[in-house]
Amino acid sequence: MKIVYVVSDSPEEWNSAEWRCAIPARAIQSTRQHQATLIRIDHFAYHTPEAMAACTEADIIVIQRNAFGPVLQAMQYWKARDKTIILDFDDAYHLMPPQVRNYTFWIEGRIVQNGPDGKPFSTVIQPPPLTQFQWGLQLAHAATTPSRLLAADWRAHAAVHYLPNYLDLPRYLNLKPLPHERIIIGWGGSLSHLQSFTESGVIKALRRICIRRPQVQILICGDERVFHALDVPESQKRFQPWTAPENWPQYLAMFDIGIAPLHGAYDQRRSWIKVLEYMIMKIPWVASQGAPYEELKDFGSLVRNDPYAWEEALIEMIDHLDLYKERAAQEPYLFALGQSVQENVGAILNTYAQIRQSTFPTQV
16 A cells, blocks of 8 residues: 655644654555655645655545645545545544633634734634534545544544554663652643643642652643643752654653643543553553543553542652552553554554545455
């Protein structure tokens, strides 16, 4: 098969494109039996020579997320030329709370830009991107998502296949923790997690933990709003700005304990990747109960969203850290090894082949 991934992330926000497009594409290329190419979504939408050449050769075109505007027209163009069109998405746009940065774009269609005079002005997309996204789902032959709940949400509109995020294993291996005196409780993520912290009870728990265990330090990576929301002494919290995906494991290696708070229906549609990364790095973890991490419940600690539940679980880990680190290096680590993209590239290709066969039975 020849597969083209149409990526929507800009270099400044490169995250979902790495998990959903770049990592699978490299694994597919490594098989030497199939081909995978990445092109930019604006090139796809406006039929640049690069995009035309790639898509003409493709059997399958996987479009990341942004099914609206001229992208819908391009989807129809290639669908009419017997290409299998798959829409891949990893976010619950239909359940996005107002606190999330992209809420006004997806729900209201509003874009704020700076004019030539430096003053901001807004334009409005009509219909809103969420409405057009639904059209894109109906236009595509199928969709893929790393959340079973997301797949269930949209199955009335399209054939949606659950396709997990898999680990790019080599980048996590042979990384040793940097020496540090304090016990570091760490978290890293994009700008859509503030409510996960403010509403889950974990912020109150961390404040009490820092009082009870002064040897603890909280490390927040990526979202400065989460860092500022932490009501703990300045000496007990650190901030690390967003970093490129290939550098991220170096910061993960600093964690002694990982946390993964969730809140509400929006967060319940996240993938398992945050906790899976803790496991491949042999990091003990505590996470909110819910669908994203239910499959991993035997490998860490799932807690209800209550400050005292978070506090109790984290204090237990802090006070017996060597034991929990020893456990994290056993079954959790072995399970994570089996979730590498190198081990599961066949599952990705089988999903695409199944979609292709249902689209064009005589061509597979």
